[in-house]
Amino acid sequence: MATFICRVQFLDDTDPFNSTNFPEPTRPPLYTFREDIPLINQLAGVHRLLKAPHKLDDCALQLSHNGTYLDLESSLAEQRDELEGFQQDDTGSRGKKHSVVLRTQLTVRVHACIERLYNSNGRDLRRALFSLKQIFQDDKDLVHEFVMAEGLTCLIKVGAEADQNYQNYILRALGQIMLYVDGMNGVIGHVETIQWLYTLVGSKFRLVVKTALKLLLVFVEYSESNTPSADRSHHHCGHQERLQAMVQYYGDLT
Template sequence: MATFVSRVQFLDDTDPFNSTNFPEPTRPPLYTFREDIPLINQISGVHRLLKAPQKPDDCALQLSHNGSYLDLESTLAEQRDELEGFQEDGRGKKHSIILRTQLSVRVHACIKLYNSTGRELRRALFSLKQIFQDDKDLVHEFVVAEGLTCLIKVGAEADQNYQNYILRLGQIMLYVDGMNGLISHNETVQWLYSLVGSKFRLVVKTALKLLLVFVEYTESNAALLIQAVNTVDAKRTKFWSNIMEILDEKDGVDTELLVYAMTLINKQTLAGLPDQDSYYDVVDSLEEQGLEALAQRHLSRKGTDLDLVEQFNIYE
């Protein structure tokens, strides 16, 4: 009968917005796992030994050395690859199997955002970025559970402070799972583009940065951004009017904003559009709104930012 002896600890993440990052107890006990029995049939023994705060049915097992979650329906023998390097690292550091709350249960608690307000909402939004940084697997689960829809709903009804909190969650986009979720959720891209028309510069700047990350991620994303722009601007007469307002400097000069706006246009029109018709639709709309005259106005000034000059030259 093959056995696997491991240190075991738990993380108190029953409240995902107030969870600890320090496994307990500090002196982990040892637990002897059977290698030939599915983990689902052994987890209650670990739970009992640790007196963990989670409900037994809500528990998952995570490896401390690489953050991977073990498949509870499988045996340890079937997951040998996951355990590679587990016993101890080159510095002699011993690792643990961590008992914690399942991803789906924690995501469900995160999505309570729908119903919270005021201080509780602020705390939740502020914590989400850290939660995603601490556990990248949670990002995928959040997207699958329609968490992006939740964030947009909150963001559409929120003031600029909450919108900034939500935009910090652009962290999601830095993970492939989150980016793939975004690619298949055009409503989020629409929301980001609509924020480019915000009265608040920090909101505008962050939204532009995230759209640039989105467009640079893969060529096909340019067409998805066009789709989002067309949807948002369908209520107006001019496409890309949010971007044109920035370039027209209606609220004074902010060179960084101008560079981001022109870079986004260039990434779109020059790099990523799928066909000539789309290309001319975008260029015609921009020219009708006077982009060429705006470019000349900026280029004729003394001391125009070199990055901005470069972006206008690329467009030309």
């Protein structure tokens, strides 16, 4: 019977807008996994050992050394490639040791984010929008799930009714999303996002206009095949040269 002994920790991200990047406990216990049994059948043991605050049904397992989420329906033996380098110290001697981290599933966190954005207002909405960029920056895998869960539609709906400060926070989050291939592909397939960005070009607030123009330019430059999509979204402009000139103009004003 093959076993896999490693350190285990948990990350308290049960509230995606108030989570920490530091796994607990600082002195992780060891857990013995069976390599031939699906991880879903061993999850309760890890949860119980760590006394984690998560709901068991919402839990996922992530590898600390590469950020990969393990497939709970599969065994460790079936995911051996993901474990490459896991038991190797960062310094090759007494460096930082890696661990399997129990945390909230991506889909659960994404739905919590979207629900908070739709149901918040005032300071709560402001804090949530301000945090979005960092949330996406901390976990790139969250971007794919956010796009798949109609997160872009949520951002546009909230942004359409928001003031310029809120719009700036949404644009910052959108810029972070577009840094990733999954995020950019999501924007490409979501014409409402491009239309909203063109709408913001007509804003009376300089920073909103400048940021919207920058994102449109990133979108157009990403691939030549995107240019026709941008043109269809707004027939007055969409040419790369004009966008560059407008970005330069607003940059000179600030």
